[in-house]
Amino acid sequence: xxxxxxxxxxxxxxxxxxxxxxxxxxxxxxxxxxxxxxxxxxxxxxxxxxxxxxxxxxxxxxxxxxxxxxxxxxxxxxxxxxxxxxxxxxxxxxxxxxxxxxxxxxxxxxxxxxxxxxxxxxxxxxxxxxxxxxxxxxxxxxxxxxxxxxxxxxxxxxxxxxxxxxxxxxxxxxxxxxxxxxxxxxxxxxxxxxxxxxxxxxxxxxxxxxxxxxxxxxxxxxxxxxxxxxxxxxxxxxxxxxxxxxxxxxxxxxxxxxxxxxxxxxxxxxxxxxxxxxxxxxxxxxxxxxxxxxxxxxxxxxxxxxxxxxxxxxxxxxxxxxxxxxxxxxxxxxxxxxxxxxxxxxxxxxxxxxxxxxxxxxxxxxxxxxxxxxxxxxxxxxxxxxxxxxxxxxxxxxxxxxxxxxxxxxxxxxx
Amino acid sequence: xxxxxxxxxxxxxxxxxxxxxxxxxxxxxxxxxxxxxxxxxxxxxxxxxxxxxxxxxxxxxxxxxxxxxxxxxxxxxxxxxxxxxxxxxxxxxxxxxxxxxxxxxxxxxxxxxxxxxxxxxxxxxxxxxxxxxxxxxxxxxxxxxxxxxxxxxxxxxxxxxxxxxxxxxxxxxxxxxxxxxxxxxxxxxxxxxxxxxxxxxxxxxxxxxxxxxxxxxxxxxxxxxxxxxxxxxxxxxxxxxxxxxxxxxxxxxxxxxxxxxxxxxxxxxxxxxxxxxxxxxxxxxxxxxxxxxxxxxxxxxxxxxxxxxxxxxxxxxxxxxxxxxxxxxxxxxxxxxxxxxxxxxxxxxxxxxxxxxxxxxxxxxxxxxxxxxxxxxxxxxxxxxxxxxxxxxxxxxxxxxxxxxxxxxxxxxxx
Numbered sequence: 019x020x021x022x023x024x025x026x027x028x029x030x031x032x033x034x035x036x037x038x039x040x041x042x043x044x045x046x047x048x049x050x051x052x053x054x055x056x057x058x059x060x061x062x063x064x065x066x067x068x069x070x071x072x073x074x075x076x077x078x079x080x081x082x083x084x085x086x087x088x089x090x091x092x093x094x095x096x097x098x099x100x101x102x103x104x105x106x107x108x109x110x111x112x113x114x115x116x117x118x119x120x121x122x123x124x125x126x127x128x129x130x131x132x133x134x135x136x137x138x139x140x141x142x143x144x145x146x147x148x149x150x151x152x153x154x155x156x157x158x159x160x161x162x163x164x165x166x167x168x169x170x171x172x173x174x175x176x177x178x179x180x181x182x183x184x185x186x187x188x189x190x191x192x193x194x195x196x197x198x199x200x201x202x203x204x205x206x207x208x209x210x211x212x213x214x215x216x217x218x219x220x221x222x223x224x225x226x227x228x229x230x231x232x233x234x235x236x237x238x239x240x241x242x243x244x245x246x247x248x249x250x251x252x253x254x255x256x257x258x259x260x261x262x263x264x265x266x267x268x269x270x271x272x273x274x275x276x277x278x279x280x281x282x283x284x285x286x287x288x289x290x291x292x293x294x295x296x297x298x299x300x301x302x303x304x305x306x307x308x309x310x311x312x313x314x315x316x317x318x319x320x321x322x323x324x325x326x327x328x329x330x331x332x333x334x335x336x337x338x339x340x341x342x343x344x345x346x347x348x349x350x351x352x353x354x355x356x357x358x359x360x361x362x363x364x365x366x367x368x369x370x371x372x373x374x375x376x377x378x379x380x381x382x383x384x385x386x387x388x389x390x391x392x393x394x395x396x397x398x399x400x401x402x403x404x405x406x407x408x409x410x411x412x413x414x415x416x417x418x419x420x421x422x423x424x425x426x427x428x429x430x431x432x433x
Numbered sequence: 434x435x436x437x438x439x440x441x442x443x444x445x446x447x448x449x450x451x452x453x454x455x456x457x458x459x460x461x462x463x464x465x466x467x468x469x470x471x472x473x474x475x476x477x478x479x480x481x482x483x484x485x486x487x488x489x490x491x492x493x494x495x496x497x498x499x500x501x502x503x504x505x506x507x508x509x510x511x512x513x514x515x516x517x518x519x520x521x522x523x524x525x526x527x528x529x530x531x532x533x534x535x536x537x538x539x540x541x542x543x544x545x546x547x548x549x550x551x552x553x554x555x556x557x558x559x560x561x562x563x564x565x566x567x568x569x570x571x572x573x574x575x576x577x578x579x580x581x582x583x584x585x586x587x588x589x590x591x592x593x594x595x596x597x598x599x600x601x602x603x604x605x606x607x608x609x610x611x612x613x614x615x616x617x618x619x620x621x622x623x624x625x626x627x628x629x630x631x632x633x634x635x636x637x638x639x640x641x642x643x644x645x646x647x648x649x650x651x652x653x654x655x656x657x658x659x660x661x662x663x664x665x666x667x668x669x670x671x672x673x674x675x676x677x678x679x680x681x682x683x684x685x686x687x688x689x690x691x692x693x694x695x696x697x698x699x700x701x702x703x704x705x706x707x708x709x710x711x712x713x714x715x716x717x718x719x720x721x722x723x724x725x726x727x728x729x730x731x732x733x734x735x736x737x738x739x740x741x742x743x744x745x746x747x748x749x750x751x752x753x754x755x756x757x758x759x760x761x762x763x764x765x766x767x768x769x770x771x772x773x774x775x776x777x778x779x780x781x782x783x784x785x786x787x788x789x790x791x792x793x794x795x796x797x798x799x800x801x802x803x804x805x806x807x808x809x810x811x812x813x814x815x816x817x818x819x820x821x822x823x824x825x826x827x828x829x830x831x832x833x834x835x836x837x838x839x840x841x842x843x844x845x846x847x848x
Contacts, residue, residue: 030456030459030472031459031463031469031470031471031472032459032460032463032469033455033456033457033458033459033460033461033463035456036451036452036453036456037451037452037456038451040448040474041445041448041450041451041452042448043448044445044446044447044448045447045448045449046448048446048447048448054446054447054476055446055475055476055481056446056473056474056475056476056481056485057445057446057473057474057475058471058472058473058474059455059471059472059473060470060471060472061470061471066470066471070471073488077484197447207503207504207505208504208505208544208546208547209541211504211505211546212544212546215546218506226507227507228443228444228507229503229505229507230444230449230450231503231585237449239444239449290740291734293713293716295720296720297716297717297719297720297721297725297729298708298713298714298715298716298717298720298732298734299713299717299720300713301712301713301716301717301734302712302713302714302716302717302825304712305710305711305712305713305714305734305736305825306712306821306822306825308787308788308789308821309789310712310736311736311737314712314736314737315736315737315739315740316733316734316735316736316737316740317713317733317734317736318731318732318733318734318744319706319713319716319720319731319732319733319734320731321720321725321726321729321730321731321732322726322729322730322731322774324730324774324775325705325730325731325773325774328773328774329733329744329773358740358743358744359737359739359740359743360739372723373723374723374724401538401539403535403538403539404564404565404587405564405587406721406723407587407721408587410717410720410721
């Protein structure tokens with residue numbers, strides 16, 4: 019069963035508002051087994067709305083519209099829908115009375131232009147909105163269900179949750195979709211894809227694998243349509259995971275920093291950072307997690323030579339002979355932060371994010387990362403290539419991934 | 434002139450990825466005087482892509498597609514476009530050679546599946562991509578220009594900026610729009626809007642003011658359509674700036690951290706940070722600027738009591754009596770970081786980003802910020818209200834804005 023989501027509003031087209039409504043609707047309907055065929059954003063324009071409705075009705079059994087239900091002149095969705103169906107309006111006295119009450123409570127006079135909000139196209143089933151003055155509407159016409167909802171996100175969600183989901187389950191026989199997500203780090207999209215080429219070829223036609231690459235992390239989504247059983251899905255998932263032993267860090271959707279946070283908290287271990295080129299971004303990733311003070315002691319962003327020497331105890335000699343972007347320097351940095359913070363683990367990062375700072379043997383994208391606990395230090399050199407902003411993110415994920423592998427290794431030895 | 438933006442990818446439909454690409458494209462094209470008629474998100478599906486192309490071509494002179502150009506099996510955009518135009522493929526030897534070089538540098542073998550990325554539909558004009566292996570494509574067919582770009586945001590932006598904008602200006606006669614941007618910090622959208630209500634009412638019908646609020650910063654865009662002269666625009670802009678003397682930090686589009694970076698660099702002044710609740714985010718903002726080592730010494734993310742005492746010299750007594758979220762604590766933090774770093778200016782931030790950590794007199798959203806140089810310290814308490822992620826950003830901008838006003842004041846005294 020196919021669905022089209024139509025969002026209406028000029029502000030969406032010129033990028034003033036980022037459309038999060040249709041992402042949420044897509045996610046929720048998809049979980050119910052409704053396939054989102056397309057999402058369309060159009061302006062507050064009569065011809066465009068009618069055109070979108072008739073085109074979408076040809077390919078969809080369900081059309082969900084959001085936006086354009088406010089009381090002002092540029093909100094034309096309801097009027098246009100009535101014209102599209104060739105129907106008049108019904109006045110809902112109870113809606114009007116409630117609106118008067120709401121306005122009285124806020125100490126405001128209800129305006130004549132709000133009266134229009136108590137009128138619905140005569141073929142509409144009203145979906146009462148307890149969060150605002152724009153009612154939701156359900157139209158069952160021919161083989162197609164049309165649903166019109168306000169664009170304010172919390173009102174839209176409220177109507178979906180209290181009315182739409184249950185009515186859809188009654189109205190349609192929904193096909194089954196199962197999704198499972200596998201998170202990988204340390205390999206690019208093409209590396210992962212080439213390792214998985216046999217696996218992909220082995221998938222039955224009703225199963226599909228999607229690659230969702232971020233900087234340093236590739237999210238894999240395995241989807242099964244229709245006949246696949248939970249067992250078959252689980253089997254395929256296990257097959258996938260065992261094909262990528264060093265890359266998979268979780269078999270559920272979770273960020274790398276959250277995975278590490280859980281791991282550290284479970285063992286009551288702690289972490290501190292010495293960041294140079296990532297400039298506080300790794301600290302930001304970790305402290306974006308609520309409750310991060312449980313495992314995160316803090317860090318030093320040692321951008322200058324002075325800060326490296328003064329706070330982390332990096333030797334003048336090391337900086338002179340090897341430079342700040344060197345194996346020697348990150349080892350001293352990680353030892354320094356472990357000593358200052360008394361954390362279980364330390365990470366130190368020094369590299370060249372660009373665009374300046376490159377040398378012939380250390381091009382932009384070069385980074386040294388050290389991870390350590392009180393007994394061991396491990397250092398790696400990586401070379402990435404994109405621009406400054408991307409380097410900062412990809413370096414940060416590389417550092418977190420090194421810590422993941424370091425912890426796994428020490429767990430293995432201690433097991 | 435009408436444009437349709439088509440984003441391709443199953444992950445957009447099921448809401449796993451929020452589409453920020455088309456918002457950015459919409460914003461940029463709108464500035465150039467191109468009207469965005471509609472935005473369409475569809476799956477990696479041949480029939481849908483073809484359908485979207487032919488429907489959009491009926492109503493648009495420009496169609497921009499993003500996504501589906503990767504090397505994997507689910508990336509079918511290029512193949513589908515070739516079929517849509519009924520053309521074959523041309524192999525670009527130079528693209529292939531470059532790809533081999535890139536992979537070699539990374540110590541990896543180029544894969545056979547990457548070879549497909551060196552083939553473009555034979556009617557395409559290649560838009561070379563320096564940031565990745567998927568090339569952009571420009572098709573001028575009939576009255577319609579079709580542009581296909583990779584979905585990775587930084588690659589898409591790079592191609593738009595280096596190729597597409599200039600080619601569009603050559604190819605189309607664009608209607609005249611002038612924009613000017615004014616940056617404000619320290620006031621919310623409604624504060625700014627109420628101060629500007631008379632100004633807004635005085636605007637001629639062909640001028641429009643848009644509010645683009647971010648967390649702690651409100652960007653104002655004044656646009657003039659058609660007949661407005663540069664002089665009139667300048668006059669209105671000056672009027673606007675003089676209405677908001679304490680809020681405007683720049684009359685050109687520049688981030689608050691970049692404005693400060695320029696200011697510090699011009700005077701060869703330096704800055705260091707002591708961050709608690711912002712967890713490295715202010716450091717990240719500053720180090721996202723290329724060349725930030727010129728003015729940024731670094732910082733300490735002192736998340737634990739120990740780090741505050743050990744590195745910044747905050748007294749045990751202060752933490753016991755006043756707590757980490759207090760005027761007393763941020764003053765000691767800022768003095769500590771100034772001493773450790775020898776920077777001209779220091780900023781210290783300690784607050785409650787949430788969701789945990791609140792006390793009756795210090796609710797979530799409370800933050801103390803201190804800015805200082807060797808002679809003076811200034812402290813402020815703010816209370817914001819949104820969630821953790823928003824608090825981290827709004828605290829950070831508040832801190833940068835305090836430094837801006839602090840520097841302005843000392844400039845005034847020394848002048």
